[in-house]
Amino acid sequence: MIKLEEGENLILEGRKHWFIAFTNIVGFFLSAIIPLVIFILAKKWEFTRDAMISGGADLASAVYFICFLWALFMWIFLFISLAKYYLDVWYVTNKRLVDIDQRMLFHRDEAVLRLENIQDVATGAKGIIQTLLGFGNIRAQTAGERREFIMRDIADPERIREVIILEQGKVKDKTISVKVEKVEEGSL
Amino acid sequence: MDHPIIAMLSSPYTVRTLAGALVFSLIFFLIISVMLFYHWRKYEPSNSRIFSSVLIYLGGSAIFFIGAVYFLFSFIK
Numbered sequence: 001m002i003k004l005e006e007g008e009n010l011i012l013e014g015r016k017h018w019f020i021a022f023t024n025i026v027g028f029f030l031s032a033i034i035p036l037v038i039f040i041l042a043k044k045w046e047f048t049r050d051a052m053i054s055g056g057a058d059l060a061s062a063v064y065f066i067c068f069l070w071a072l073f074m075w076i077f078l079f080i081s082l083a084k085y086y087l088d089v090w091y092v093t094n095k096r097l098v099d100i101d102q103r104m105l106f107h108r109d110e111a112v113l114r115l116e117n118i119q120d121v122a123t124g125a126k127g128i129i130q131t132l133l134g135f136g137n138i139r140a141q142t143a144g145e146r147r148e149f150i151m152r153d154i155a156d157p158e159r160i161r162e163v164i165i166l167e168q169g170k171v172k173d174k175t176i177s178v179k180v181e182k183v184e185e186g187s188l
Numbered sequence: 189m190d191h192p193i194i195a196m197l198s199s200p201y202t203v204r205t206l207a208g209a210l211v212f213s214l215i216f217f218l219i220i221s222v223m224l225f226y227h228w229r230k231y232e233p234s235n236s237r238i239f240s241s242v243l244i245y246l247g248g249s250a251i252f253f254i255g256a257v258y259f260l261f262s263f264i265k
Contacts, residue, residue: 051193058197061263065206065256069213072252076220079245083227105223 002091002098012092012163017135017155021085028078032071039063080105090151092160094167097140099151113149115168117142123157140164206260213256217249 004010042048052059087102097118101109118140125136136157140149154160196202224245228238 054193058263059193061259062197062202062206065259065263066209068252068255068259069209072213072217072249072256075245075248075252076217079224080220083224087227087231105227 008093008095010093015089016153019133020153024081028074032074035067035070092163113142115171118168119143121161121164123161203264
């Protein structure tokens with residue numbers, strides 16, 4: 001959760017699309033069974049069959065031991081990857097756009113963009129999966145030091161873009177009305 | 189003459205290597221668990237969500253550890 005400024009309201013909180021987490025989970029299951037698949041295939045391959053038969057129950061126990069340890073490591077890496085997925089979050093408030101990029105467990109980048117500095121907001125979906133499942137990237141162009149602000153693999157980017165533009169419009173309207181008030185005060 | 193794989197399996201170094209791998213995995217698991225719990229506690233406000241994540245994580249890890257220990261003992265026997 002981010003620390004909100006005075007008078008700031010949280011409008012949206014978002015994460016990457018569920019498909020990204022899903023690919024991590026599928027990747028874990030596929031990599032977890034690799035040693036087991038190799039062991040099963042090794043029993044059938046001609047050049048390893050002799051060794052498998054000679055090894056007997058002892059070899060099978062050693063291989064299953066390695067399979068379980070390997071699966072444990074994959075399980076740990078899955079949770080690291082899911083933690084990164086969960087902590088990789090962005091927020092739209094009525095004043096700012098905050099993008100928290102969790103690169104590693106102890107490597108966290110936080111980028112803040114004030115809505116009044118946004119010049120353009122564009123969305124893009126690349127490929128069949130992104131198009132069909134409705135996720136993609138959002139690019140916000142700014143005039144500041146960091147010229148491009150990219151949020152990747154965001155669910156429903158079109159709606160997010162609309163919300164950002166709407167909130168940006170409100171901020172600009174407020175700025176204009178404050179300027180008009182100041183001009184009027186000055187002319188009086 | 190014994191098949192080289194039988195000689196390798198009956199070597200005392202094999203048991204030590206497998207036991208060493210188990211100890212290394214346990215240490216690695218403990219370090220990563222502390223790091224994960226720290227992140228969950230720091231960034232997740234919902235206690236029930238933390239509890240279910242910890243339960244799934246520890247439950248899965250326990251299954252893999254028990255399996256590894258079981259097969260290590262059956263190898264030693």
